[in-house]
Amino acid sequence: MKAAVLRKARMVEIVDVDEPRAAAGSVVVAIERCGIGGPDLVAWRTGELPAPAWFGHEWVGRVVEIGPACPPERFEGERVVGAVPPPCGRCRRCVAGIGSICELGLSIIVGTDRLAADHGAFAERIRVDARRVHRLPEGVDESDGALAEPAAVAAHAVRRAQPSLGDTVVVIGAGTVGLLVAELARLAGASRVAAVDLEPERQELACSLGADAAFTPGRDLGKWLAGQGHGLGADVVFECAGASDALATAVGAVRPGGSVILVGFTPETATISAQQLLHREITVRGSLGYSITDVHRALDLMADERYRVSALYDRLVGFGKLAEEFERLDRRRPARPKVLFQPGA
Numbered sequence: 001m002k003a004a005v006l007r008k009a010r011m012v013e014i015v016d017v018d019e020p021r022a023a024a025g026s027v028v029v030a031i032e033r034c035g036i037g038g039p040d041l042v043a044w045r046t047g048e049l050p051a052p053a054w055f056g057h058e059w060v061g062r063v064v065e066i067g068p069a070c071p072p073e074r075f076e077g078e079r080v081v082g083a084v085p086p087p088c089g090r091c092r093r094c095v096a097g098i099g100s101i102c103e104l105g106l107s108i109i110v111g112t113d114r115l116a117a118d119h120g121a122f123a124e125r126i127r128v129d130a131r132r133v134h135r136l137p138e139g140v141d142e143s144d145g146a147l148a149e150p151a152a153v154a155a156h157a158v159r160r161a162q163p164s165l166g167d168t169v170v171v172i173g174a175g176t177v178g179l180l181v182a183e184l185a186r187l188a189g190a191s192r193v194a195a196v197d198l199e200p201e202r203q204e205l206a207c208s209l210g211a212d213a214a215f216t217p218g219r220d221l222g223k224w225l226a227g228q229g230h231g232l233g234a235d236v237v238f239e240c241a242g243a244s245d246a247l248a249t250a251v252g253a254v255r256p257g258g259s260v261i262l263v264g265f266t267p268e269t270a271t272i273s274a275q276q277l278l279h280r281e282i283t284v285r286g287s288l289g290y291s292i293t294d295v296h297r298a299l300d301l302m303a304d305e306r307y308r309v310s311a312l313y314d315r316l317v318g319f320g321k322l323a324e325e326f327e328r329l330d331r332r333r334p335a336r337p338k339v340l341f342q343p344g345a
């Protein structure tokens with residue numbers, strides 16, 4: 001069976017691997033789509049992965065084999081997305097009563113769990129922990145389904161922020177997650193939403209998905225905010241760019257007493273003024289990954305066609321073009337942030 005693995009920085013190889021077999025507690029899924037995510041591109045650039053299974057982790061497919069001791073609701077032919085299980089009930093966090101950030105869920109997201117395969121879902125088939133697969137609702141096709149994972153990340157961020165009726169929201173970074181956060185913030189009650197991104201094409205995309213305005217970093221956002229509501233700044237700012245200077249932009253855009261939600265990932269150290277946070281009573285909150293609740297909320301909203309994800313992709317690649325696609329994504333951010341892999345394409 002074929003799988004694409006990251007050998008080292010900037011080197012994707014298509015290799016023959018043993019056909020996966022479902023061990024106890026696991027299922028084998030035939031991959032139909034796998035999104036190339038921002039983290040995949042970061043891994044491609046650096047050669048660093050938390051685990052091989054992380055390379056290609058936004059997938060949808062069909063269950064083709066069920067091992068012993070699996071949840072009874074799984075069946076062969078079931079269309080599923082890869083996500084996280086319910087809280088395990090056994091890890092230190094679960095025992096301490098904070099199962100919403102269960103250690104098992106976080107290890108599954110990054111592919112370091114006991115049942116993780118030694119490749120990700122840029123593959124024909126993959127073996128995974130049966131507890132982490134969730135049925136794709138009727139009416140959600142496989143391409144949209146491949147966005148369930150980032151859709152859940154966005155749902156987690158918005159649920160962490162709890163925007164309320166009439167809020168003004170700013171989203172910094174119009175990548176996949178940023179665009180989805182902007183959409184969901186509106187569904188969650190925000191009245192005005194602005195996106196900030198370097199690329200005019202991404203600004204346009206944000207507006208087509210419901211943002212009221214979009215700006216280039218450092219330009220015109222302050223003027224726009226001064227004209228919204230009380231004029232004191234955004235009630236909530238989501239930092240989805242994963243850039244160190246974006247955090248300063250976020251703190252600059254939020255109103256006194258407002259919240260900044262950290263969603264983007266940056267290994268760099270960001271400098272912000274503690275005095276600014278304190279004097280203006282700003283809440284800074286981290287949002288990491290997602291929980292099973294976020295997955296269910298995201299899938300339900302997608303099934304209701306209220307959470308639109310199909311504008312985020314327009315390219316499909318197979319094994320033959322996958323390595324080249326990473327080169328392309330490295331050269332230039334595409335107009336649509338998500339590229340989908342399909343084994344048979």
Ligand SMILES: [Zn+2]
Binds near residue numbers: 087088091099103104
């Ligand atoms: Zn746990």
